[in-house]
Amino acid sequence: MNRLLLAALLAAPSTFAADRYGGLDTAKHLGVLKVETTLPGTKNFTEGPAVDAEGNVFFTNPGEILKWEPAAKKLSTFRKPSNGANGQAFDRQGRLLTCEAADGTNGRVTRTDMKSGVLTVLCDTFNGFPLGGPNDVCVDGSGRIYFTSRLANTNAPTGNVNAVYRIDLNGKTSRILAAPDIDMPNGLAVSPDNRTFYLIESDGRTNRARVIRAYDLKPDGAVANHRVLHTFYPGRSGDGMRVDAVGNLYVAAGLHKTRGSSETLDTRPGIHVLTPQGKLVAFVETPEDTITNCAFGGPGGRTLYVTCGRFLLSLPTQVTGSPLYRVAGKQPPPQE
Numbered sequence: 473m474n475r476l477l478l479a480a481l482l483a484a485p486s487t488f489a490a491d492r493y494g495g496l497d498t499a500k501h502l503g504v505l506k507v508e509t510t511l512p513g514t515k516n517f518t519e520g521p522a523v524d525a526e527g528n529v530f531f532t533n534p535g536e537i538l539k540w541e542p543a544a545k546k547l548s549t550f551r552k553p554s555n556g557a558n559g560q561a562f563d564r565q566g567r568l569l570t571c572e573a574a575d576g577t578n579g580r581v582t583r584t585d586m587k588s589g590v591l592t593v594l595c596d597t598f599n600g601f602p603l604g605g606p607n608d609v610c611v612d613g614s615g616r617i618y619f620t621s622r623l624a625n626t627n628a629p630t631g632n633v634n635a636v637y638r639i640d641l642n643g644k645t646s647r648i649l650a651a652p653d654i655d656m657p658n659g660l661a662v663s664p665d666n667r668t669f670y671l672i673e674s675d676g677r678t679n680r681a682r683v684i685r686a687y688d689l690k691p692d693g694a695v696a697n698h699r700v701l702h703t704f705y706p707g708r709s710g711d712g713m714r715v716d717a718v719g720n721l722y723v724a725a726g727l728h729k730t731r732g733s734s735e736t737l738d739t740r741p742g743i744h745v746l747t748p749q750g751k752l753v754a755f756v757e758t759p760e761d762t763i764t765n766c767a768f769g770g771p772g773g774r775t776l777y778v779t780c781g782r783f784l785l786s787l788p789t790q791v792t793g794s795p796l797y798r799v800a801g802k803q804p805p806p807q808e
Contacts, residue, residue, distance in 0.1 A: 493740060493755055501720070501745045501754035502776075503788030509540055509547050511782045517762070518779035519712075520560040520608075522568060523769030524586065525799040529777050530568060531784060532557040537570070540784055542770070555580070559608030559659070559712065559765065564615055566799040569594075571606035571619055579606045581619050581639070595619075595645045601631040608659045608712055608765070613666035613796055616640055616693050618648075620657035620671070636660065636671060638693050648695050655681040659712035659765065662689060663719050663748065664794040669695050670721065674709035676733030682709035684723070684750070701750040707739025712765025714776070716791040719748040722776055724763045731761075743778060743787060756787060768793025 511518065511533060520532035529540040536552040537560075551557070556573035563569055568584040580596035580603060594617065596603050604623030611617055617639040625631040628650075635650040636657050649657070649671070656675035662668070669689040673681035682705040687695035704710065710725040726741035741763050745754035760781040767777050773792035778785040 492752060496752065496754055498745075498754040498756060501790055502743065502756050503790075505756050505758070505778075506786050508542065508777070508784045508786050509545075511538075513782075516782040517764070518781065518784060519558050519764045520570070521765055521767035521777045521779050521784070522560040522562050523767050523777065523797075524562055524568075525566055527769055527771075529767070529769060529784065530560060531777075531779050532560065532570075542786075556605075558606070559619075561609050561611060561767075561797075562799055563611050563617070564799060569609050569611070569617060571609050571621075573605040573607065576605040577623055578602045579604060579621065581606050581609065581617070594639055594643070595637065598632055598635075598637065598645060598647060604632050604634075607657070610660050610662060611796060612662045612689065612693065614641070614693070618660055618662070618669070620660055622656060626651065640693065646693075648693070654685070659710055659723075661713050661715045661721065662796055663715060664717055664796060665719070666796075668719075668748070670701065670713065670715070672710040672713060672723070674711060676708070676735050678734040681705075682707070682735070684710060684713075684721070684746070686750075702746055702752075704739045706734065706736040708735040708741075709739070710744070711763065714766050714768055714797065715794045716768070716789065717773075717794055718791055720753075720791065721746040721748075722766055722789075724758075724766050724778065724780075726763065728761045743776065758785060759783065768797050773798065 522530050537550045537554045539548050539550040557570050558573045559571040561569050570582050573579045581594045583592045604621045607620045609619040622634045633651040638646050658674040659672040661670045669687045671685045673683050683703045684701045686701040688697040708727045710723040713723040723744045726739040728741050742757040758780045763780040765779050774789045776787040
């Protein structure tokens with residue numbers, strides 16, 4: 473995006489000024505928030521929820537991947553250490569995709585076969601340089617994998633920069649977006665019709681992008697026709713997001729208190745439901761910082777699991793999750 477255009481956008485009144493939360497029809501989209509499980513201790517930072525075909529929720533916490541079985545109310549450790557596991561998703565074959573951020577410079581994207589336990593490294597370098605810190609991941613309707621990666625380097629000739637990558641079915645990795653055209657890529661998603669690619673930007677620095685971008689997703693997995701779908705500036709931007717079967721976005725965003733960045737409290741902390749046109753239509757507040765991500769699961773795919781500080785939360789939804797999130801042949805079809 474042209475920097476002058478971005479500056480004008482960021483200078484505009486906040487999309488999430490206080491009055492924007494008035495008059496929402498939240499009950500049309502979301503039910504009552506519930507705590508699924510609470511982690512002990514004081515150094516928790518839950519992230520990366522992903523739901524398998526049996527309804528088990530896998531989510532990350534510093535140094536580990538945890539497994540929550542909702543029916544049994546059972547929490548266990550799936551993997552420890554986790555190599556800095558962060559964002560996660562299941563592919564259509566039921567394999568767990570994980571962004572392993574490591575030390576922020578030597579991360580990788582892996583795929584775990586949940587039956588055999590075999591872990592495969594899908595990508596750990598690009599253009600001969602270490603990948604950086606992979607952050608979040610999603611899959612399109614063709615099975616291609618998209619992920620974001622962030623690192624401190626800003627000089628492209630000396631290493632990779634903040635970027636969005638695509639892994640094709642043949643294993644080839646391509647970079648589809650990169651700095652300086654984007655600032656701080658975070659959560660990402662594909663619309664249920666496989667035609668739109670969404671990217672959250674969450675740069676906490678002054679006059680940097682805190683928006684959701686939308687692009688046309690071409691049949692070959694390339695992106696085009698960029699537009700800003702929504703802006704969170706000057707509040708904290710979204711972190712992770714998911715999409716439902718009719719194309720609404722469920723975005724984890726906001727703060728309870730400031731954290732030493734230029735982010736204000738204009739964005740309230742919780743799940744924001746946006747239409748495909750970017751209009752805020754529903755909001756449910758979460759109990760503590762920092763809300764990070766969400767994933768559809770539960771009976772009929774109508775439960776949104778939310779990671780938030782020391783909590784794994786659940787939130788009933790009126791619309792089922794996008795079919796792109798379902799393991800093939802295992803969960804009910806989307807509602808009409």
